[in-house]
Amino acid sequence: xxxxxxxxxxxxxxxxxxxxxxxxxxxxxxxxxxxxxxxxxxxxxxxxxxxxxxxxxxxxxxxxxxxxxxxxxxxxxxxxxxxxxxxxxxxxxxxxxxxxxxxxxxxxxxxxxxxxxxxxxxxxxxxxxxxxxxxxxxxxxxxxxxxxxxxxxxxxxxxxxxxxxxxxxxxxxxxxxxxxxxxxxxxxxxxxxxxxxxxxxxxxxxxxxxxxxxxxxxxxxxxxxxxxxxx
Amino acid sequence: xxxxxxxxxxxxxxxxxxxxxxxxxxxxxxxxxxxxxxxxxxxxxxxxxx
Amino acid sequence: xxxxxxxxxxxxxxxxxxxxxxxxxxxxxxxxxxxxxxxxxxxxxxxxxxxxxxxxxxxxxxxxxxxxxxxxxxxxxxxxxxxxxxxxxxxxxxxxxxxxxxxxxxxxxxxxxxxxxxxxxxxxxxxxxxxxxxxxxxxxxxxxxxxxxxxxxxxxxxxxxxxxxxxxxxxxxxxxxxxxxxxxxxxxxxxxxxxxxxxxxxxxxxxxxxxxxxxxxxxxxxx
Numbered sequence: 187x188x189x190x191x192x193x194x195x196x197x198x199x200x201x202x203x204x205x206x207x208x209x210x211x212x213x214x215x216x217x218x219x220x221x222x223x224x225x226x227x228x229x230x231x232x233x234x235x236x237x238x239x240x241x242x243x244x245x246x247x248x249x250x251x252x253x254x255x256x257x258x259x260x261x262x263x264x265x266x267x268x269x270x271x272x273x274x275x276x277x278x279x280x281x282x283x284x285x286x287x288x289x290x291x292x293x294x295x296x297x298x299x300x301x302x303x304x305x306x307x308x309x310x311x312x313x314x315x316x317x318x319x320x321x322x323x324x325x326x327x328x329x330x331x332x333x334x335x336x337x338x339x340x341x342x343x344x345x346x347x348x349x350x351x352x353x354x355x356x357x358x359x360x361x362x363x364x365x366x367x368x369x370x371x372x373x374x375x376x377x378x379x380x381x382x383x384x385x386x387x388x389x390x391x392x393x394x395x396x397x398x399x400x401x402x403x404x405x406x407x408x409x410x411x412x413x414x415x416x417x
Numbered sequence: 418x419x420x421x422x423x424x425x426x427x428x429x430x431x432x433x434x435x436x437x438x439x440x441x442x443x444x445x446x447x448x449x450x451x452x453x454x455x456x457x458x459x460x461x462x463x464x465x466x467x
Numbered sequence: 468x469x470x471x472x473x474x475x476x477x478x479x480x481x482x483x484x485x486x487x488x489x490x491x492x493x494x495x496x497x498x499x500x501x502x503x504x505x506x507x508x509x510x511x512x513x514x515x516x517x518x519x520x521x522x523x524x525x526x527x528x529x530x531x532x533x534x535x536x537x538x539x540x541x542x543x544x545x546x547x548x549x550x551x552x553x554x555x556x557x558x559x560x561x562x563x564x565x566x567x568x569x570x571x572x573x574x575x576x577x578x579x580x581x582x583x584x585x586x587x588x589x590x591x592x593x594x595x596x597x598x599x600x601x602x603x604x605x606x607x608x609x610x611x612x613x614x615x616x617x618x619x620x621x622x623x624x625x626x627x628x629x630x631x632x633x634x635x636x637x638x639x640x641x642x643x644x645x646x647x648x649x650x651x652x653x654x655x656x657x658x659x660x661x662x663x664x665x666x667x668x669x670x671x672x673x674x675x676x677x678x679x680x681x682x683x684x685x686x687x688x689x690x
Contacts, residue, residue, distance in 0.1 A: 202433075210429065224425055228432040251686055268439075275435050279428045286424045306639040310632065317626040323689075327622055330683050331636070337679075338640050341671070345643030348664055352650070382436065389443055396450050403457045410464050 191392075194385045198378075205231075205378040213371040222286055227371055229279040231379035232272045233301065238383060239269030240308060240336060247332030250325055259325035260398070262332060263315060264390035266308050268383060273305045296347040303342055307335045321398075473558040477566035484543050485574060491536065491543075492574045499532040499582035507589050514591045518658035522649050525586050530612060530645060532582070533575055534634035537616035540571050541624070554688065561684040564617065568680075572613040579609060596657030604655055607669050608648040614676035615641055621687060644672045 209227040246262035249255070280298045281291050292298075311331055318324040485491055506524055510516070516524070544550040553563060583605065586592060595601040616637055623632040638645075647668040654662050 206429070206433070210425075221422055221425060225428045228428055232432060271435070271439050275432055278431050278435075282424050282428050282431065303639045303642055306635070310636045310639065313628060313635070314623060314626055314632060317628040317632070319625070323625060326686050326689065327625070330687050331622060333683070334640065334679070337675075338643075341643045341668075342639075345646050345668055348668075349646045349650070386439070386443070389440075389447075393443065393447055393450065396447075396454070400450060400454055400457070403454065403461070407457055407460050407464070410461070414464065 191385070191389055194381075194388065198381050198385050201378045201381055205375050208371045208374055213367050214365065222283070223368070225279060225283045227375040229276060229283060230372060231375045232275040232279060233297075234376050235379045235383045236269045236272040236276055236301070236304070238380070239265045239272065239387075240304070240339070242387075243269065243308075243311075243332045244336035247329035247336075250329045251333075254322075256321065256325060256398075257395075259321075259328065260394040261387070261391050262325075262328065263312075264387055264394055266311050266332070267390060268386050270305065270308050270312065273301060273308065276301055277305060294350060296343065296350050299346045299350075300339070300343045303346075304339065307338075311335065470559060470562055473556060473562050474566050477553070477563065478569055481543075481566070481570035482573070485570075489543060491539070492577050495532060495536040495575060495578035496581045498535065499528060499578055500585040502528045502532055503582060503585040503589050516590065516592070518653050518656045519649075521586075521590065521592055522652035522656060522658070524590070525583075525652060526608070526645060526648050528582060528586070529579060529608070530638070530641070531634070532578075533612050533616055534637045535630075536575070536578075537571060537613065537620050537637075538623070538630055538633040540567065540617060540620055560688045561681045563688065564621070564680045564684050567621075568614050568617045571617050572610055575613050576606075576609050579605065593656075595655045597655045601652070601655035604648060604651045607673065608644070608651075611644050611648075611669065611672045611676060612641070614673070614680075615644075618676070618680055621684075643668050647672075 205227075209224050213224070213227075215221045215223065242265040243262045246258040246265065250258040250262065277298070280295075280301065284293050284295075284298075285291055311328060314331060315324055315328050318327060506528060507513075541550060544553065554560070587594070616633065619633050619636050619640070620629070623629040623636065626632055647665040650659070650665040651662055651669065653659055
């Protein structure tokens, strides 16, 4: 675990610093929003990790139900946890962007609303898991929910969009002018966050595996103690 | 405009410090796990030794 | 036992249990009407609510009271470990789901009639402009709500937090259906002139709810 994790984190550190430089200093300010546009780079990055993470959960859920290999379950829960963390960050940054832009902390923007619903869905996933006994049963039920939740996401998104078109608010998504340098910074940011996701997923999955080892070891110690004369 | 830039710093802080906080939480959980594993390993060795 | 006979047996079992003194319908009805009363008070006894809001409130109440009641849908079964008998019966296990869905739908619908009555009376709502559409929306919405609720209740059955988990999982998953039902009810009340895309959303939900449990119920019901 050590070597891969350290190397990955070092690479990530470099990319992270570069990303901050590009986002905050190198890229040009936007025509109408000035320097505020820079919020976009981190907001989009977080959102991207979150969606990717939940997609990975979806894939692992299917794979688990087909193959019944608990490794998929471990990856699924790790990915979901990371996804929830970054959904939270996306929501906070989204709100922090809305405030200076449109003078409100919350807009019923379809993407933001869908993201909030997403947050509830996967917090529910984690709560469901956390209160269930039995490793295989927990994995099975989480997988079923993981599939159901992800399949619902596009439906939720479209429904919210249609609903919003009925109640048009004054707040509207202003078109953003994207010169090459900004696009590069955006893509770079997305890539950096992707690396971040990979590193976090690796660390968290390994941790989950170790947790299972710990549990099994504990059981083994208990058995031995009982064998040796119950104490 | 300067007042608005405050939001930019807030966002940067939230994203990167938030990520850092999560990593720290992961590392702390890792250390706890390691300690428990070591403890159990010692218990196993003790049990095997007599 | 063929699928249809098992299905009939299961449905009749639930109905008979309820008729012999089950508490599901009565408690759901009581809670639902109570909720309407509380909402009326929360709105300061407002009489003439705009149609957008009253439709939303109606479905809010229905969703909420159903989400809370549906978690207990197999309490009677579990009392003397009767649910093992159901699991041991030689049939495709998804039949269990469809039977549960039907009986839950029946019970919730009965409770719902009372709630709708309370809604029109306590909140002083005018009669719907398209009564037939209103009935269809109610039926379709209850079908969707109970279908999803029954599935989630089974999903969360072994969790120690199942009481709060069923509403917590139901609402986010059902948001598109929720929005669709509100819009369709607004149409039935005469607030808007056409239903747009929302009928398809509702029908889509019902279709998926008919198909997906058949695929997912087997792994779900493994012990």
